[in-house]
Amino acid sequence: MRQSLLIISRQSPWSGPSAREALDIALAGGAFDLPIGVLFLDDGVLQLVPVQHAATLRQKDLSANLQALPMFGVEALYVSARSVQERGLDAQALILAAEVLEDDALAALIDRYDQVITL
Structure with missing residues (x-):
């Protein structure tokens, strides 16, 4: 039986390699048809902001890779309402x-998965 995996991404896209590593794990697991979910929590919700100025920070933009998640079978995507609200974001945007x-x-979501990785 395949183990399900929840990846909790808590870092902003420009604060270091954690956001990209979480995305790489999700894409790799999805390529192998593992049941994967991704939860964007705390500053991790900033990865989902539509306009990123990654080049200004000499970083790579994650938005294209994030939008590839469903193509790799990673369709269980979650975001913390509190994290979105605290950062003044619109969940619909x-x-x-x-x-x-x-x-x-959130606790019920985490309990549904066999394994949890937090980055």
């Missing part, structure tokens, strides 16, 4: 269609 979850639903 994010670059991915992700299920917005309140705090009480």
